[in-house]
Amino acid sequence: MxxxxxxxxxxxxxxxxxxxxxxxxxxxxxxxxxxxxxxxxxxxxxxxxxxxxxxxxxxxxxxxxxxxxxxxxxxxxxxxxxxxxxxxxxxxxxxxxxxxxxxxxxxxxxxxxxxxxxxxxxxxxxxxxxxxxxxxxxxxxxxxxxxxxxxxxxxxxxxxxxxxxxxxxxxxxxxxxxxxxxxxxxxxxxxxxxxxxxxxxxxxxGKIVFAEEKDVLTERYALFRGSAEEVGAFGRGAVAAYMRGDFGMSALVYRDKVPAGTPLDRAGIEDIMLYFVRGERV
Amino acid sequence: MKGMLLKDILNIRGQIAYYAVIIAVFFAVAAVTGNLYFYAGISCFCGVAVPLSAVAYDEKDNWERFALAAGVTRGRLALSRYLLGLASFFPVWGLSFLLFVLPSFRTAENLLAVLTFGGMGLLVMSVVLPLVFKMGTEKARAVYIVVILAVMLCSAGLASFFGLAEGAVPVVAAVLLAAGIVSVPISFAVSCSVYRKKDF
Missing domain, CATH: 3.40.50.300 (P-loop containing nucleotide triphosphate hydrolases)
Incomplete structure (x- = not known):
């Protein structure tokens, strides 16, 4: 094209x-x-x-x-x-x-x-x-x-x-x-x-973080909410960014790098942007 | 270019009416008092006042950004300002010659004064417009006021000088007129350079 x-x-x-x-x-x-x-x-x-x-x-x-x-x-x-x-x-x-x-x-x-x-x-x-x-x-x-x-x-x-x-x-x-x-x-x-x-x-x-097809982004990333131990267990390669909260941790993870069956939420564009800007990188 | 000038005229139609009234008053006062300097002096400022108003509107509307995005080149943007300035200056200055219909105005001194103010009008425009483009209308207005005061002082000095040194008057008039004519293309080139370097 x-x-x-x-x-x-x-x-x-x-x-x-x-x-x-x-x-x-x-x-x-x-x-x-x-x-x-x-x-x-x-x-x-x-x-x-x-x-x-x-x-x-x-x-x-x-x-x-x-x-x-x-x-x-x-x-x-x-x-x-x-x-x-x-x-x-x-x-x-x-x-x-x-x-x-x-x-x-x-x-x-x-x-x-x-x-x-x-x-x-x-x-x-x-x-x-x-x-x-x-x-x-x-x-x-x-x-x-x-x-x-x-x-x-x-x-x-x-x-x-x-x-x-x-x-x-x-x-x-x-x-x-x-x-x-x-x-x-x-x-x-x-x-x-x-x-x-x-x-x-x-x-x-001033720098491009990503330039991707929207569907690829939503397929690639997902949200995981759990304890710091659970997030840590995924390994560095599976977590794009994370945020600490009062009740544990939430992380933007790579869908294909977390174990099958892990309960994940859909990550919208807003979530992805927020984690990249405000989240801590692994 | 036609679109740019039409936009300017529509934007500043209120000011044009206002300037027209002022010019008419000054013309009438000059005609009644027999003092040509009164009118010829005011004509000097039209080449700046009108484009300055147009640029102020454009700054408010972010018009230059739109025009460049639409394919108007930076050079044509600058050119449109000069055309507006000249289109405002020449008719107002040209009206000075209408005063010569009255017999009391038909002197060589008056003719030379009109020619001198023609040169000064072009010089004022040539000095102020690049500054307007470089500094913006707010800051450039201060410079413009200084130029107005300088021209007023020059006018007063000129009137006295014309009375005292008759022999040199044609030379001064010719030099100022020539300087005014030469200054316009130089000023335009400077303005084009200012526009080329400018971020919108």
Whole structure:
């Protein structure tokens, strides 16, 4: 399968923060969830793909082409939502349409207004009067209205109520009906990512912890709750990380390395992330 | 480029109306008092005031980030600011010549003063815009205020100088106008370099 984005050994220093040796792919036909704490490097990585920051090292390819050499036409194939405020707040959606028509060669006015209608957004009110959710929907409408094959979404569901989040996820499901397309989606709401994503990339302190298919992750890891002795008995190779509690110990373990018949709980993406960030390593 | 300029005009339409009123007042005062310096001085600032307002809106909206993500190059981003500045400056400065309809304004001194202020207007824009891009509108506003004061002092000095040293006036006007014209491409090149190094 062709990769719509390929990142290799990306590095970027911002003062004390270092984005270090970041490598992962966004294959065509897949939704990649990009997870990590605040300040882990998600936004910097997304900005690097879009050429918004000058990277210090590494290589980024988009549609098989060096990201630095992307033309205006190539960029038109990328839809981006970079937070709540990325459209002019003093314009109405009709005015945003008039501006975008002159910026994107492939601007699809009908598509834009169909999204506006679908999200029940007012066309003649200034964006600054919109709620956070409405602004996110407006930004997504714009990102989806110029024939993009790749969506880069930085926290598109942040601060939204479950209904609004569900509406946005529905739109992304529809977008992914074409197998040439991809989405790279950063979010703190891991339940959204579990619903939508095929791959998960986890970044922590500027470094990639893992970049895996979601199903592989949930098959690989499980949660074990028991005593410290029981966890110790699994051996070093079976425990990825553990946490001590008042009533014993819980551990993120490798399913295939613990004895058959051991009572295990399913480890969700949130569990896996928490154990990698807050758990103690063996 | 059209989209960028349209966005700027829509964003700052309120300010444009406000500037239009100020310009009209200054024009009227100049016409009534017969003092061309009153109007020509204010025209100097239009090349900065309008793009400065536009950049302030864009900073608030994170527009530059969006524009770059949409494929607008850093050079075109800088160019759009200069086009907006020039498109604001030239009509306002050009209106100075309308005062020459009145017979009392038709003097060589007034013509040279208008040409001098044309050069100064371009110089002000050339100095301030790269600083706006480098420092952001908040910090650059302080520099802009210093430039305004410097121009006001220069204007006062210029008026006295024009009265005293008539022979040198054409030379000063020509030098300032030429400096203004030459400064714009140099300033644009500096701004492009600032934009190239900038992280958004």
């Amino acid at each position: 062709q990769d719509n984005v390929r990142i290799r050994a990306l590095s970027k220093r911002f003062g004390d923060f270092l984005l270090d040796d970041v490598s992962f792919d966004v294959p065509a036909g897949s939704v990649v969830g990009f997870i990590g704490e605040n300040g882990a490097g998600k936004s910097t990585t997304i900005k690097s793909i879009l050429g918004l920051v000058n990277t210090d090292g590494g290589r980024i390819e988009v549609f098989g082409k060096d990201a630095r050499l992307l033309t205006e036409e190539d960029k038109g194939d990328i839809g981006a939502v970079l937070g709540e405020h990325c459209l002019p707040q003093d314009l109405t959606l009709r005015e945003v349409n008039a501006v975008m028509r002159r910026i994107f060669r492939g601007w699809q006015e009908g598509e834009f207004f169909s999204f506006v209608k679908r999200f029940a957004l007012p066309e003649n009110k200034k964006l600054r009067s919109f709620s956070g959710g409405m602004r996110q929907k407006a930004a997504l409408s714009a990102a989806l209205s110029h024939g993009a094959r790749l969506l880069l979404l930085d926290e598109p569901t942040a601060g939204l109520d479950p209904v609004a989040r569900d509406e946005i996820l529905d739109v992304l499901y529809d977008f992914m009906q074409d197998e040439c397309r991809s989405v790279l989606l950063s979010s703190h709401i891991l339940s959204d990512l579990e619903k939508l994503c095929d791959h998960i990339v986890f970044i922590h302190g």
